[in-house]
């Protein structure tokens with residue numbers, strides 16, 4: 001019997017949608033703290049959402065190249081995870097992990113075999129790796145763009161490395177992604193929205209149902 005895939009619904013901004021994700025069986029929810037994101041949540045709102053999630057679902061705050069004061073401010077709110085989704089180096093990931101005292105997920109942009117070759121160095125310093133599509137040149141943010149990447153690139157990865165898969169996942173392709181790539185977990189944002197930043201209850205439910213039914 002294989003372990004169930006971890007499901008993360010990213011970019012939750014409201015208590016209503018947090019409840020929807022929990023009721024539908026999400027394992028983890030992501031809260032964006034990045035001004036340029038259409039899913040940005042203020043520090044004040046993060047505090048309430050993290051408290052509401054506690055004990056029901058793992059919470060993950062997504063930051064992009066944060067400075068030490070931002071890390072300290074977010075860590076003080078007690079999320080289960082901080083996700084680093086910027087150009088942080090392995091050394092910086094290690095320092096943030098020591099400073100924050102919470103588990104660290106490092107997002108890695110994948111667009112080529114060279115990008116895949118960089119994963120090992122980050123796997124040594126992060127608690128979990130998230131593989132996402134490399135954003136196109138000129139994109140205004142490094143994630144949450146609904147872009148997928150060539151999953152066959154991941155055949156070069158160390159097969160013993162547990163990783164989360166993201167980038168362009170939807171209710172329609174998540175089961176195929178799980179069967180093909182065999183990730184430890186899956187992460188979605190745009191694929192459960194009707195417009196950037198507008199999550200949809202039925203799409204969240206369908207995503208989780210279809211991910212759970214993948215064999």
Ligand SMILES: O=C(O)c1ccccc1NCC(=O)[C@H](O)[C@H](O)COP(=O)(O)O
Nearest residue numbers: 010037143144145146167168188189190
């Ligand atoms: O969602 C954002 O707006 C975002 C902005 C800046 C950095 C990361 C961001 N999202 C991080 C995520 O974990 C997304 O779930 C992941 O990139 C996949 O997004 P999508 O392809 O839209 O499902």
